[in-house]
Amino acid sequence: MTLPTLTTRTVARFTDLSLPDALLQNLDSLGYLAMTPIQQHSLPEILKGNDVIAQAQTGSGKTAAFAIGLLLKLQQRDFGCQALVLCPTRELATQVAGEIRRLARYQENIKVVTLCGGQSIGPQIGSLEHGAHVVVGTPGRVHDHLRKKTLSISRVDILVLDEADRMLDMGFIDAIENIIGHLPHQRQTLLFSATYPRSIRVLSERFQHQPVAVTVECTHSHEHIEQFFYHVEHADKPAMLVKLLKHYQPESSVIFCNTRQTCKAIGTELYEAGYKPVVLHGDMAQKERDQMLVRFANQSANLLIATDVAARGLDIENLAAVINYDLGRDPEVHVHRVGRTGRAGKKGLALSLHTRQEQYKLDRISDYLKAPLVFGDPKTLTGNRQPALAPMVTLAIDGGRKHKVRPGDILGALTGDVGIPADKIGKIHIFDFTAYVAVKREIARSALNKLGAGKIKGRKFRVRRF
Ligand code: AMP
Numbered sequence: 001m002t003l004p005t006l007t008t009r010t011v012a013r014f015t016d017l018s019l020p021d022a023l024l025q026n027l028d029s030l031g032y033l034a035m036t037p038i039q040q041h042s043l044p045e046i047l048k049g050n051d052v053i054a055q056a057q058t059g060s061g062k063t064a065a066f067a068i069g070l071l072l073k074l075q076q077r078d079f080g081c082q083a084l085v086l087c088p089t090r091e092l093a094t095q096v097a098g099e100i101r102r103l104a105r106y107q108e109n110i111k112v113v114t115l116c117g118g119q120s121i122g123p124q125i126g127s128l129e130h131g132a133h134v135v136v137g138t139p140g141r142v143h144d145h146l147r148k149k150t151l152s153i154s155r156v157d158i159l160v161l162d163e164a165d166r167m168l169d170m171g172f173i174d175a176i177e178n179i180i181g182h183l184p185h186q187r188q189t190l191l192f193s194a195t196y197p198r199s200i201r202v203l204s205e206r207f208q209h210q211p212v213a214v215t216v217e218c219t220h221s222h223e224h225i226e227q228f229f230y231h232v233e234h235a236d237k238p239a240m241l242v243k244l245l246k247h248y249q250p251e252s253s254v255i256f257c258n259t260r261q262t263c264k265a266i267g268t269e270l271y272e273a274g275y276k277p278v279v280l281h282g283d284m285a286q287k288e289r290d291q292m293l294v295r296f297a298n299q300s301a302n303l304l305i306a307t308d309v310a311a312r313g314l315d316i317e318n319l320a321a322v323i324n325y326d327l328g329r330d331p332e333v334h335v336h337r338v339g340r341t342g343r344a345g346k347k348g349l350a351l352s353l354h355t356r357q358e359q360y361k362l363d364r365i366s367d368y369l370k371a372p373l374v375f376g377d378p379k380t381l382t383g384n385r386q387p388a389l390a391p392m393v394t395l396a397i398d399g400g401r402k403h404k405v406r407p408g409d410i411l412g413a414l415t416g417d418v419g420i421p422a423d424k425i426g427k428i429h430i431f432d433f434t435a436y437v438a439v440k441r442e443i444a445r446s447a448l449n450k451l452g453a454g455k456i457k458g459r460k461f462r463v464r465r466f
Contacts (some may be wrong), residue, residue, distance in 0.1 A: 022106035036061030037216040079131025088166040090116040118286035139175035195332035225348040227374035247383030250321035252321035257325040277303035282311040298427035298438035325350035331368035392442035399461040
């Protein structure tokens with residue numbers, strides 16, 4: 001399979017495709033006018049009914065590309081499952097389901113159900129009993145439902161494998177094969193993957209029919225990312241990490257490690273050095289994971305330590321730096337990690353530690369980037385500033401979606417009656433039974449008092465600093 005690199009400078013609009021007017025209006029209301037490159041190249045093929053294998057990363061607009069394709073295939077009156085999207089993690093599945101629902105607003109009554117592990121299966125079964133047009137889920141849990149016969153996918157018309165490389169990394173191949181065994185032979189299969197290792201090509205050959213390959217120009221354009229590599233002896237890595245943080249003092253950084261053990265160990269090291277990192281790793285309960293992500297996304301924690309798998313679906317705007325405590329296993333992983341900084345035209349910083357034994361990885365990264373690497377001199381790391389406190393503080397409210405609490409209610413409770421100025425309030429995240437609001441550190445106490453003393457939606461909720 002050869003992957004043509006498409007170079008298109010013309011701006012293509014959704015209106016260039018023959019899409020229903022109501023869908024176009026909805027896209028317009030979402031602010032989607034020009035297609036992103038991945039949409040421009042994959043959507044026409046998807047609409048023709050072709051199988052597509054696309055190289056696309058989070059942030060490329062890939063979700064809308066396959067979501068539009070699958071929505072246009074749905075028979076609204078038929079409540080049987082017609083589209084199945086498999087994702088590696090619950091975060092990604094939740095994001096994908098959200099995007100499909102937003103895009104489906106132009107049609108009435110399209111039901112999208114998410115089926116992910118880490119959540120009780122009972123309510124999922126209840127939800128499936130009422131039918132679902134689209135199922136978005138992780139392979140393990142979808143497989144569980146098939147075994148229990150609580151889900152039928154025998155009439156699915158379109159299968160999407162999203163972030164297929166991560167699903168394989170996470171060991172989902174058996175579950176995926178089993179799921180595909182329950183699908184009709186005659187179907188459309190779309191495969192999206194950030195990287196193309198051999199296992200992905202094999203997956204495509206086995207389960208796709210004459211796929212059209214799409215990859216967009218310069219997924220690794222790193223012009224606005226400053227990238228430095230630091231040589232270090234293995235035993236000195238923790239100390240070097242602290243030196244880098246003291247010297248560069250990035251406002252927010254993700255630190256990548258290759259194993260969860262290293263993540264935990266580095267979390268402890270940094271904590272002892274006075275930092276307050278949050279650590280994401282695979283064997284964390286979902287609730288704890290959500291809390292960590294919220295604290296990082298709303299800027300009340302400025303360091304996040306994660307493995308590649310744990311960082312899946314993490315879509316943080318304005319990430320000042322990516323630090324590779326361990327180099328990734330291949331150059332594509334490296335580039336994918338580094339591409340999380342320097343988004344939306346902002347400047348980014350990427351710092352990577354490497355040991356002598358990892359010279360081959362450096363050579364491969366350099367080949368991949370088609371550029372020489374820039375090596376930093378540890379002796380120049382003279383900055384010695386103390387760890388900065390994160391600018392925001394999270395307040396946790398014991399009320400959430402199930403109590404019909406919405407972001408506007410929390411905002412209103414904080415700002416009402418000559419309360420907290422709105423510009424001191426940051427992101428608000430609402431879960432089923434809890435909500436988190438970020439406020440500027442300097443007004444955290446008064447915000448806590450105000451929320452604790454007042455009412456939200458006419459009710460009193462317990463509020464605590466988190
Ligand atoms: P994704 O790569 O699918 O995670 O999408 C990244 C972000 O881009 C999401 O927040 C989408 O809502 C947004 N998006 C997708 N397509 C477009 C578009 N054509 N124009 C503007 N924003 C878009």
